[in-house]
Amino acid sequence: MRRLLVGVPFVWLLVLFLVPFGIVLKISLSDIALAIPPYTPTLDLTEGWAGIRDFFSRLDFENYVFLTSDDLYWKAYLSSLQIAVIATICTLLVGFPVAYGMARAPEEWRPALLMLVILPFWTSFLIRVYAWIGILSTEGFLNQFLLWTGIISEPLTILNTNTAVYIGIVYTYLPFMILPIYATLERMDASLLEAAEDLGCSRMQAFWLITVPLARPGVVAGCFLVFIPTLGEFVIPSLLGGSDTLMIGKVLWEEFFNNRDWPVASAVAIILLLILIVPIVLFQRNQQINKEAEQ
Amino acid sequence: MAAAGKENVFAPWKDDAAVPLIRIDQVSKRFGDFTAIDKISLNIYPQEFFALLGPSGCGKTTLMRMLAGFEKPSGGVISIDGQDMVTVPPNKRAVNMMFQSYALFPHLSVWDNIAFGLRRDGLDKDRVAARVEEMLKLVQLGQFARRKPHQISGGQRQRVALARSLAKAPKLLLLDEPLGALDKKLRQETQFELMDIQEKTGTTFVIVTHDQEEAMTVASRVAVMDQGKLIQVETPQVIYEQPNSVYVADFIGDVNLIPGSVSELGGGAALAWAEGKPPLLGQPGASLAKGQNATFAIRPEKIAISAEEPQDRNNRVQGKILEIGYLGNLSTYHVELPEGPVIKCEVGNRSRVERRDFTWEDEVWLSWSDTAGLVLAR
Numbered sequence: 001m002r003r004l005l006v007g008v009p010f011v012w013l014l015v016l017f018l019v020p021f022g023i024v025l026k027i028s029l030s031d032i033a034l035a036i037p038p039y040t041p042t043l044d045l046t047e048g049w050a051g052i053r054d055f056f057s058r059l060d061f062e063n064y065v066f067l068t069s070d071d072l073y074w075k076a077y078l079s080s081l082q083i084a085v086i087a088t089i090c091t092l093l094v095g096f097p098v099a100y101g102m103a104r105a106p107e108e109w110r111p112a113l114l115m116l117v118i119l120p121f122w123t124s125f126l127i128r129v130y131a132w133i134g135i136l137s138t139e140g141f142l143n144q145f146l147l148w149t150g151i152i153s154e155p156l157t158i159l160n161t162n163t164a165v166y167i168g169i170v171y172t173y174l175p176f177m178i179l180p181i182y183a184t185l186e187r188m189d190a191s192l193l194e195a196a197e198d199l200g201c202s203r204m205q206a207f208w209l210i211t212v213p214l215a216r217p218g219v220v221a222g223c224f225l226v227f228i229p230t231l232g233e234f235v236i237p238s239l240l241g242g243s244d245t246l247m248i249g250k251v252l253w254e255e256f257f258n259n260r261d262w263p264v265a266s267a268v269a270i271i272l273l274l275i276l277i278v279p280i281v282l283f284q285r286n287q288q289i290n291k292e293a294e295q
Numbered sequence: 296m297a298a299a300g301k302e303n304v305f306a307p308w309k310d311d312a313a314v315p316l317i318r319i320d321q322v323s324k325r326f327g328d329f330t331a332i333d334k335i336s337l338n339i340y341p342q343e344f345f346a347l348l349g350p351s352g353c354g355k356t357t358l359m360r361m362l363a364g365f366e367k368p369s370g371g372v373i374s375i376d377g378q379d380m381v382t383v384p385p386n387k388r389a390v391n392m393m394f395q396s397y398a399l400f401p402h403l404s405v406w407d408n409i410a411f412g413l414r415r416d417g418l419d420k421d422r423v424a425a426r427v428e429e430m431l432k433l434v435q436l437g438q439f440a441r442r443k444p445h446q447i448s449g450g451q452r453q454r455v456a457l458a459r460s461l462a463k464a465p466k467l468l469l470l471d472e473p474l475g476a477l478d479k480k481l482r483q484e485t486q487f488e489l490m491d492i493q494e495k496t497g498t499t500f501v502i503v504t505h506d507q508e509e510a511m512t513v514a515s516r517v518a519v520m521d522q523g524k525l526i527q528v529e530t531p532q533v534i535y536e537q538p539n540s541v542y543v544a545d546f547i548g549d550v551n552l553i554p555g556s557v558s559e560l561g562g563g564a565a566l567a568w569a570e571g572k573p574p575l576l577g578q579p580g581a582s583l584a585k586g587q588n589a590t591f592a593i594r595p596e597k598i599a600i601s602a603e604e605p606q607d608r609n610n611r612v613q614g615k616i617l618e619i620g621y622l623g624n625l626s627t628y629h630v631e632l633p634e635g636p637v638i639k640c641e642v643g644n645r646s647r648v649e650r651r652d653f654t655w656e657d658e659v660w661l662s663w664s665d666t667a668g669l670v671l672a673r
């Protein structure tokens with residue numbers, strides 16, 4: 001019974017992951033074709049064994065070789081990595097103080113504060129990103145406000161730059177950073193800080209020596225939760241970023257829909273997945289360690 | 296220190312020349328309009344093992360937290376070693392606290408927990424290591440030094456907490472219910488360990504406890520608190536034998552309380568307690584006046600039980616056995632007097648058959664000496 005309870009969802013997830021993965025992998029090994037679907041070969045079972053053998057003999061790694069020949073791709077991967085790393089750090093810098101403030105707020109406020117953090121999920125992600133266009137554009141609210149206060153005399157160009165992408169990512173993924181950090185900080189026993197002070201720490205030292213190390217699991221979890229989806233992010237760079245914003249998610253989109261080159265797009269996706277496996281495994285290990293530490 | 300006429304007795308509180316380590320002078324603490332500590336004055340002397348005893352919520356922790364510096368008094372002065380503590384933050388006080396929850400740092404090993412305070416003092420590595428080893432030896436945790444707090448048992452954690460708070464050799468160590476989480480046997484062992492450590496290090500201990508037996512075992516003096524006030528501060532023996540109030544008598548140990556009014560007052564006191572019965576004789580408590588309502592307090596183990604009326608004692612009452620409890624080393628009898636009160640008496644079981652000749656519903660006589668009981672005004 002217990003095996004069944006665990007087994008069914010497990011098989012379900014496995015199928016839902018493995019089948020699409022197999023399809024994408026297969027497409028990435030195919031060749032582009034002017035057909036529907038736009039690649040070849042397709043498996044034709046009517047011809048029996050010969051057909052299957054023929055099918056497999058026509059799969060090759062051509063598309064992967066192609067990815068190495070054009071430096072657009074590895075530049076896009078690197079640039080995505082860079083943007084994801086910087087955005088994760090920015091999210092951490094914004095998210096940690098928020099989580100800290102929430103954990104330190106009077107107990108009766110905390111559910112309301114938590115609610116506020118989750119509230120943005122109630123509207124569509126797409127609409128919220130569009131809203132940022134309205135805020136960041138040259139005639140947008142931000143520029144109007146800054147002009148009105150007289151801080152600037154010329155409107156700033158923020159939209160369609162990497163800055164806008166960072167703003168968008170930090171905004172979108174902030175809750176994923178705040179929630180795990182808040183969870184660890186809230187669980188922290190306040191008497192630990194008193195004990196640290198009692199043993200000769202100043203408040204500041206106690207923060208660095210006690211609060212920060214104890215928040216580490218939450219910080220690590222939050223960073224992964226932001227970093228992993230950001231790496232493949234497509235909507236934010238295409239809506240807020242400029243023509244020079246190079247992200248692999250955007251390249252992927254263009255290969256699929258603009259060039260209709262499904263095989264190359266699939267190869268790009270497979271490589272992205274391979275890159276993501278590293279942080280995902282690390283994340284899993286982090287969760288495991290935390291669980292063991294808590295017993 | 297020559298304590299009032301007695302030699303080799305540790306009693307600095309009786310010595311006018313002794314300088315207290317802690318002076319608590321008219322200290323109050325209010326939370327909003329609730330008074331948690333109400334104008335307490337108290338001196339605690341170096342090398343004392345001082346116990347704070349009282350019911351839940353009476354302000355014990357609050358008083359400790361004021362000594363440690365986590366709460367500021369709303370009024371009054373606390374000085375430690377002659378220095379006024381008002382503006383001194385917790386990290387600048389030569390006071391360490393052992394927290395009720397132990398508050399061990401979960402991300403640090405036992406070794407690093409103990410070293411934590413020493414490192415903050417900027418001691419060099421070798422000195423830190425030497426001191427930590429010394430502390431580990433003191434609490435016998437040498438082989439657990441590399442473990443994290445969650446990898447050791449509750450009793451071991453408690454010893455780590457003790458070692459950590461002792462490591463900096465504080466002038467004053469505050470222990471807030473240090474043994475609350477331990478089972479009875481471990482608790483008793485640890486009590487003796489604590490006393491041993493206190494003797495070895497010469498540190499002044501202030502311990503908070505719910506457990507009056509614990510306070511009596513370890514302390515040089517006990518303070519009984521109630522609702523933010525000190526009711527009595529005395530040695531365990533005096534607290535037990537001469538409680539200054541019904542509250543203290545009732546709080547510490549078992550006691551029989553018989554209400555009445557003072558009928559005679561001289562070297563002793565007589566309490567009229569029932570119509571047509573001879574008054575009960577006992578030692579007079581403080582501020583007693585003839586004619587006022589008072590309470591007779593007598594400990595169960597001071598009462599003798601017999602089948603015949605004892606002739607040699609003034610205090611004797613007759614009643615019927617209501618209940619018998621056999622506790623191994625002693626037996627307790629609950630005897631109901633025709634006048635109303637139920638008196639509890641305790642008799643040691645020295646031989647196996649002794650005293651077991653009474654049974655339920657038996658008419659028995661209870662008696663005690665003139666000096667065994669106390670007549671208390673409040």
Ligand SMILES: Nc1ncnc2c1ncn2[C@@H]1O[C@H](COP(=O)(O)OP(=O)(O)OP(=O)(O)O)[C@@H](O)[C@H]1O
Pocket residue numbers: 326329331349350351352353354355356357358505
């Ligand atoms: N920060 C605070 N704010 C308001 N009231 C408080 C605060 N701290 C303590 N009190 C109140 O002061 C009183 C004394 O509390 P304290 O913790 O000193 O009790 P205690 O004697 O240590 O009790 P226990 O034996 O249960 O630990 C309690 O009634 C408590 O509710």
Ligand SMILES: [Mg+2]
Pocket residue numbers: 355356357
């Ligand atoms: Mg308490």
